[in-house]
Every structure is written in C-alpha cells, then in structure tokens.
Amino acid sequence: MxxxxxxxxxxxxxxxxxxxxxxxxxxxxxxxxxxxxxxxxxxxxxxxxxxxxxxxxxxxxxxxxxxxxxxxxxxxxxxxPTPINEASRWIEHHRAFWNNQLDALADFLEGPNKEDAAHD
Amino acid sequence: MxxxxxxxxxxxxxxxxxxxxxxxxxxxxxxxxxxxxxxxxxxxxxxxxxxxxxxxxxxxxxxxxxxxxxxxxxxxxxxxPTPINEASRWIEHHRAFWNNQLDALADFLEGPNKEDAAHD
DNA sequence: TACATACTTAACCATATGGTTAAATATAAG
DNA sequence: CTTATATTTAACCATATGGTTAAGTATGTA
The missing domain is CATH 1.10.10.10 (Winged helix-like DNA-binding domain superfamily/Winged helix DNA-binding domain)
Structure with missing residues (x-):
C-alpha cells in the first residue's frame, strides 16, 4: 500500500x-x-x-x-494550526452541505401542505 | 489495547x-x-x-x-450526519480557540505601541 | 568526572487498516 | 432450476498504531 x-x-x-x-x-x-x-x-x-x-x-x-x-x-x-484549519474547512464544507439538505427535507416533510410545497 | x-x-x-x-x-x-x-x-x-x-x-x-x-x-x-457534527464541534471549538490566541499574538506583535497595548 | 533529568530510539507485541483473491450469500431473471 | 448480479465474508499479507521495557543520547548539576 x-x-x-x-x-x-x-x-x-x-x-x-x-x-x-x-x-x-x-x-x-x-x-x-x-x-x-x-x-x-x-x-x-x-x-x-x-x-x-x-x-x-x-x-x-x-x-x-x-x-x-x-x-x-x-x-x-x-x-x-494550519493542518487543523484545513481539516476544519473540509469538515465544515461537507457538514454544512448535507445538513442543509436535511433541513430542506425536514421542511418538505413537515410542510407539503403549506406554502413551501406550492413551489413545485 | x-x-x-x-x-x-x-x-x-x-x-x-x-x-x-x-x-x-x-x-x-x-x-x-x-x-x-x-x-x-x-x-x-x-x-x-x-x-x-x-x-x-x-x-x-x-x-x-x-x-x-x-x-x-x-x-x-x-x-x-450526527458523528460528523460532533467531530465538527470538537474541531471548531479548538480551532477557533487557538486561532483567536494567534490573532491576539499577532495584534500584540504588530501593535504594542498602538492603543491596544495600553490595556495593560 | 559522575550522576541525575528529560527525552528519544530500539525492539517487541497485539490489534486495526487497507488491500488482495476466492468463496459464500441473497435476490432477480430466464 | 439455473444462472447472473450485487455484495459480503473468509483468509491472507503488509504496514501503521498504541502500548510496553530496556537502552541510548544530550544536557544540567554536584
């Protein structure tokens, strides 16, 4: 390896x-x-x-x-601190990304009959 | 182990x-x-x-x-996402902590004759 | 010079990683 | 029922980790 x-x-x-x-x-x-x-x-x-x-x-x-x-x-x-800053950047980038998506899902699940659902 | x-x-x-x-x-x-x-x-x-x-x-x-x-x-x-959120919390906590200290050091090194230095 | 202090390096052991190939398993499709 | 597909499990190998004790090495001190 x-x-x-x-x-x-x-x-x-x-x-x-x-x-x-x-x-x-x-x-x-x-x-x-x-x-x-x-x-x-x-x-x-x-x-x-x-x-x-x-x-x-x-x-x-x-x-x-x-x-x-x-x-x-x-x-x-x-x-x-350089290496941890880089690690932090990686982790924050991805963490934020999919948490946002989870939030979007939660919004969808919780409000399909609210005005948010009217968007499509 | x-x-x-x-x-x-x-x-x-x-x-x-x-x-x-x-x-x-x-x-x-x-x-x-x-x-x-x-x-x-x-x-x-x-x-x-x-x-x-x-x-x-x-x-x-x-x-x-x-x-x-x-x-x-x-x-x-x-x-x-839970585990990464926790990892992110750890890393962000410590990263922020010592980067702030580094900033404080930089301020000190760069401005000992400015008003910041007058605080003590 | 001799001895103590503060580490590191060497040698060893057990387990985890990271990969392989070969075999097992489970489901789908003919 | 047979075969193909999707993936895992088993068995193996090399290297890294995480620890140990025993032996260096470098510096300070009596």
Whole structure:
C-alpha cells in the first residue's frame, strides 16, 4: 500500500483519532502561542510511559500539527494550526452541505401542505 | 489495547482519515437525504475491489456515519450526519480557540505601541 | 568526572487498516 | 432450476498504531 501522507487531511484526521492526542492538542491550544509546552508537562496527565507520549508527539509532528524546539534538555512543543484549519474547512464544507439538505427535507416533510410545497 | 470505540470522536476521525472514505462521504453528502446510494454506485469511481469498498463502508458504519438498507439485491447507503457534527464541534471549538490566541499574538506583535497595548 | 533529568530510539507485541483473491450469500431473471 | 448480479465474508499479507521495557543520547548539576 505504501501511501505517502505528508501534512495532509489523511494525517490530520488520523492524528485526531486518538483521545491522548486530542488531549495534547487541547492542552497546547490552551497554552496559546507561548514558548511552548515541555514534553514532560504534556505527558504528566497521562498514565502512560514516556515513549508512548513521544510516539504520539511524532504522529502529531508528521501531521504538521506540532513543532518541537530544544530548550536545554527540555523539548518544547507548539501547535501549528494550519493542518487543523484545513481539516476544519473540509469538515465544515461537507457538514454544512448535507445538513442543509436535511433541513430542506425536514421542511418538505413537515410542510407539503403549506406554502413551501406550492413551489413545485 | 482493546479499546471500545462506538460512535465516538475516535471512530469518526479515524473514518475520515482515508481519502476513499472521504470521497464516499462527499458522494453521499451530494446525494442528499435520498433513498440512499447503492454500494455499487459508490464503488464505481474507485479502482478497487468490491470487498475493499465493503470494508470502507463497514468502517463508516461502525463510526455511526452510514446506514445501509436492503432494496432487493442492492444495498443502499445513507449518511447519518450526527458523528460528523460532533467531530465538527470538537474541531471548531479548538480551532477557533487557538486561532483567536494567534490573532491576539499577532495584534500584540504588530501593535504594542498602538492603543491596544495600553490595556495593560 | 559522575550522576541525575528529560527525552528519544530500539525492539517487541497485539490489534486495526487497507488491500488482495476466492468463496459464500441473497435476490432477480430466464 | 439455473444462472447472473450485487455484495459480503473468509483468509491472507503488509504496514501503521498504541502500548510496553530496556537502552541510548544530550544536557544540567554536584
């Protein structure tokens, strides 16, 4: 199969498909555009080994959602919002689209004897 | 690991992490709230075996995004927008949050000598 | 220099994905 | 009843995930 996924929708949605990573993303979001949050700090809430966290961070990194920079022996993580913005665009586009259609159906089902139905 | 994921954010984002499934979702969205689209019709654009499509559909089904109903020997698929609506809510919440913070940072960086900076 | 801190990398295991082909199932049609 | 159509299930394979423990690596500190 060997399908390359760079900073793509594939990688972004896959990265968001795990609760630990979503929590990390949320945490980094709360931290805002600061100097970044240390890996150890990010790891703290989770009952999980350090390597497990490290792997999650690499998944986020490969999705382009996270960058790391060294600060002494500490690595600080920051969010790059671009991939999620793109994912958001995709999802919003389609969500809005078919919800509108569902609304149209609801209107039709609920008011075929009202004036809306007179349109055709 | 054996982690149960029902119609959850996990399953929804995972389902969206594949281009074939996103295309299927898009197709079903375009079809709107109709009687549904036949599996064969959904499969048509893809150079992929029928079982491959069938598996994709089951991933979407387990995520609660798709329902199937038999119509003779044809199975018709319809979208259930609920899971994506929830995913959209999550993503929009966090996206909006940190983009606002980024904007705040931009404002700060760009206007520390303007009146905005006078607030503290 | 020696040791602790903060991580990552390596090696391993189990399960899920994403694909294949081949076989089963269900319905329609001849 | 036989055959074609539509789709799933079974069995298999390779790779990715999500976790583990054990071993590196890099930096700060005594």
């Amino acid at each position: 060997v399908k390359y996924v760079g900073p793509s929708l594939d990688a972004t949605f896959a990265a968001l498909a795990d609760p630990t990573r979503r929590a990390i993303v949320a945490r980094l979001g709360e931290a805002g555009p600061s100097q970044g949050v240390a890996v150890g700090e990010l790891a703290e809430p989770f009952e999980m080994s350090a390597p497990a966290i490290s792997k999650h961070l690499r998944v986020l990194e490969r999705a382009g959602m996270l960058t790391q920079q060294r600060d002494g022996r500490v690595r600080r993580c920051r969010l790059d | 054996v982690k149960y994921v029902g119609p959850s954010l996990d399953a929804t984002f995972a389902a969206l992490a594949d281009p074939t499934r996103r295309a299927i979702v898009a197709r079903l969205g375009e079809a709107g709230p109709s009687q549904g689209v036949a599996v064969g019709e959904l499969a048509e654009p893809f150079e992929m075996s029928a079982p491959a499509i069938s598996k994709h559909l089951r991933v979407l089904e387990r995520a609660g995004m798709l329902t199937q109903q038999r119509d003779g020997r044809v199975r018709r698929c319809r979208l259930d």
